[in-house]
Amino acid sequence: MRSIASRVGWGVATLFGASVLAFLLMRVLPGDPARLAAGELASEEAVRARAADMGLDQPLPLQYLHFIRDFVTGDWGYAYSIGTPAREAILGRLPATVELAILAFVIGVSVGVSLALLAAYTRRRWVDVVIRGLSSLGMATPQFYMALILLLVLSQGLGLFPGPEGRLTPGLAEPPHRTGMFTVDALLAGQWTTASDAFAHLILPAVVLAMVPAAFLLRLLRSNLLETSREQYMLVLRAKGTPRARSYVRHAFPNAALPTITASGLLLAELLAGSILAEKVFGWPGVGSLVADSVLSKDFAIVQSFVFLSALIYVVVNTLIDVVYGLVDPRIRSASR
Numbered sequence: 001m002r003s004i005a006s007r008v009g010w011g012v013a014t015l016f017g018a019s020v021l022a023f024l025l026m027r028v029l030p031g032d033p034a035r036l037a038a039g040e041l042a043s044e045e046a047v048r049a050r051a052a053d054m055g056l057d058q059p060l061p062l063q064y065l066h067f068i069r070d071f072v073t074g075d076w077g078y079a080y081s082i083g084t085p086a087r088e089a090i091l092g093r094l095p096a097t098v099e100l101a102i103l104a105f106v107i108g109v110s111v112g113v114s115l116a117l118l119a120a121y122t123r124r125r126w127v128d129v130v131i132r133g134l135s136s137l138g139m140a141t142p143q144f145y146m147a148l149i150l151l152l153v154l155s156q157g158l159g160l161f162p163g164p165e166g167r168l169t170p171g172l173a174e175p176p177h178r179t180g181m182f183t184v185d186a187l188l189a190g191q192w193t194t195a196s197d198a199f200a201h202l203i204l205p206a207v208v209l210a211m212v213p214a215a216f217l218l219r220l221l222r223s224n225l226l227e228t229s230r231e232q233y234m235l236v237l238r239a240k241g242t243p244r245a246r247s248y249v250r251h252a253f254p255n256a257a258l259p260t261i262t263a264s265g266l267l268l269a270e271l272l273a274g275s276i277l278a279e280k281v282f283g284w285p286g287v288g289s290l291v292a293d294s295v296l297s298k299d300f301a302i303v304q305s306f307v308f309l310s311a312l313i314y315v316v317v318n319t320l321i322d323v324v325y326g327l328v329d330p331r332i333r334s335a336s337r
Contacts, residue, residue, distance in 0.1 A: 011318070011319065014311055014314065014315055015308070015312060017311075018307055018308060018310070019067070019068060019304075019307070019308050020064070021307070022303060022304045022306075022307035023063070023064050023304060024060075027060070033054065033056065033080075033298045033299070033300055034047050034048075034050045034054060034056055035047050035050075036080070036081070036297060036299075067304060071304075071305060071308055074087060076090070076301055076305040077301030077304070077305065078301055079294065079301050079302050080299060080301075081293065081297035081299040081302070082299075086299075086301035086302050086305050087305070089302060090287060090290065090302065090306060090309065092180075093285060093286050093289075093290050094180070094286075094287055095179060095180025096167060096180070096284060096285050096286040097272065097286035097287045097288065098180075098181065098272060099180075099181035099182065099183065100202060100205055100206055100209065100271075100286060101209070101268070101271035103202050103206040104205075104206040104207075104209035104210040104213070104271055105210070105264075105267065107206055107207060107210035107214070108209075108210035108211075108212075108213030108214040108217065108267065109214075109217060109264055111210065111214040112213065112214040112215070112216070112218040112221065113217065113221060113260070115134070115135075115214075115218050115222075116217065116220075116221035116222040116225060117221075117248065117249070117253065119131040119132070119222045120221075120222050120225035120229065120252075121245065121248050131218070132219075134215070134218075135219050135222075136215075137215075138211040138212060138214055138215030138218075139215045139216065139219075141211065143208055143209070143211065143212070143275065143277050143278050143281075144277045144281050146208050146211060147204070147205070147208045147277070147278055147281040147282060148281065150204050150207065150208065151163060151164060151204065151281070151282075154204065155204065161200060161201075161203055161204050162197075162200055162201050162204075164281060164282045164283040165283060166201070166283050166284065166285055167182050167202075167284070167285065168182065168194070168197055168198055168201060172193075172194060172197055173194070174194075175188075175189050175191050175194050175195075175198075176189050182194070182195075182198035183195050183198045183199050186198055204282065205278050205279070205281075205282040205284055208278050208281075209275050209278050212267075213264075216263060217260055217263060217264065217267075220259055220260055224256035224257075224259060224260070225248070225252055225253065225256045227256070228252045228255050228256040229248070229252055231255075234247060234252060261321060265317045265318065265320065265321040266317065266321075268317060269310075269313050269314045269317040269318075275288050276288040276289065276291065276292045279292075280292060290302060290306075291303060294306075
């Protein structure tokens with residue numbers, strides 16, 4: 001109980017800090033949001049009236065309290081830059097980001113774990129050097145640069161994948177909306193052509209987003225596997241004649257994977273929060289591109305709600321990681337009692 005209470009306390013503190021940061025950051029940026037909402041040609045009286053409607057004429061502490069109250073009750077404000085409620089705008093774009101994040105997460109974890117096992121298991125130095133080189137390349141290459149390279153080579157040059165045209169080929173009808181994720185909705189409706197087209201549009205942005213998670217998990221897990229392989233119980237397993245591959249997969253990997261679980265959860269939360277650069281380059285209509293446009297137009301409602309929602313995702317994911325930790329490692333359950 002003490003451990004759970006501590007996690008909840010840290011979660012509340014994180015949410016509070018993120019909300020205050022987003023609230024103050026948008027107010028120190030240059031530009032008058034009331035003027036932007038009212039229009040450049042609006043009179044001073046109209047601007048003041050718009051500021052009153054947006055609550056900008058009130059003291060900052062009172063504005064913050066209203067923001068928290070409204071968010072909890074489901075009123076996330078009105079996005080003047082696009083002319084819709086902020087809650088509707090964010091939730092309408094969220095399925096596109098979730099669909100992209102899930103595929104990027106699967107690719108990143110699969111590639112990172114597979115290459116880490118290969119690097120730690122193989123006795124050939126050149127294989128390890130090549131894998132570490134790929135890891136450094138994935139960590140160092142900017143996402144937007146890799147996105148442009150893939151578009152130039154695989155889309156325009158070879159024509160293997162669609163270009164930066166969004167989630168579907170122009171002219172192709174969207175599937176019936178059930179989850180908001182086009183591949184899932186198309187499969188549920190039996191629209192195989194639409195599902196295939198939606199998946200093809202997902203691949204390049206998902207690969208770009210998966211680069212950093214794959215490289216990070218590769219480095220982390222490889223280091224932990226090499227350290228675990230030197231433990232006494234691994235030497236005992238080899239002395240008993242246990243096949244080397246089996247000892248790595250069944251014994252070394254579960255013990256070395258604990259830090260990787262934490263890192264994977266945080267990377268998933270980051271992907272779910274949206275990737276602005278990748279979404280902008282590929283024309284992906286997700287939350288990241290929406291927030292980028294909202295920052296430029298200084299749309300309080302979108303940015304504040306997004307930051308608060310992102311912090312909430314991180315807190316929830318961290319809590320789930322703690323639970324998974326306890327399930328994987330009994331020592332953690334014993335220590336928390």
